[in-house]
Amino acid sequence: MKNSIVLIGFMGSGKTTFGKILSERHHYQFMDTDDLIMKKENMPITEIFKTKGEDYFRQLETDVLKELTHKNDKMILSTGGGMILKQENVALMKSIGTVVYLKASPHTLANRLKNDTTRPLLKGKNKFLFIKDLLAKRKDYYEKGADVIIKTDEKNIQDILKEIEGYL
Ligand SMILES: Nc1ncnc2c1ncn2[C@@H]1O[C@H](COP(=O)(O)OP(=O)(O)O)[C@@H](O)[C@H]1O
Ligand SMILES: O=C(O)C1=C[C@@H](OP(=O)(O)O)[C@@H](O)[C@H](O)C1
């Protein structure tokens, strides 16, 4: 029996990248909550934050997650980095599949996101310090929300893929 996987983790942990690769490789449906939100609102995430605010975005996250719980197909679901902040979302994610936390250090994350302009929370900040602070605040949410934790620092992409595949 195929198992759905829900990827959680901080911005830059690889949720979208690995979700796409795995779904293609294993013929699973691929869903990304940020993509679903952008389609719903017909604008990029940065624009939603700017014009409607973060609270509005967080409500959309819960809305799209609820809609996904009604799907019967097995899927790989990549979530936004803040999805774990609401207990309600964690329960919804667990009802969809095995929740896999892609863990990475602030140093690794800042390096991966050094040229990124698509994450509104990082805009105009010292990326390393901001990530270090926000990750410290969110650490327990990720660890408590996860069924499985996969460390991604100093591992190559193929090894990370293999580890996630162990839970399909
Ligand atoms: N394990 C990894 N090794 C190298 N680069 C990575 C890794 N995971 C993610 N990246 C890179 O980091 C950036 C952000 O990845 P992304 O999948 O969008 O993260 P998320 O969806 O978790 O925010 C992308 O450029 C991606 O190629
Ligand atoms: O961590 C967060 O609060 C966010 C993470 C982003 O998704 P990624 O984790 O895919 O970058 C996106 O949902 C939004 O910019 C907010």
Ligand SMILES: [Mg+2]
């Ligand atoms: Mg993503």
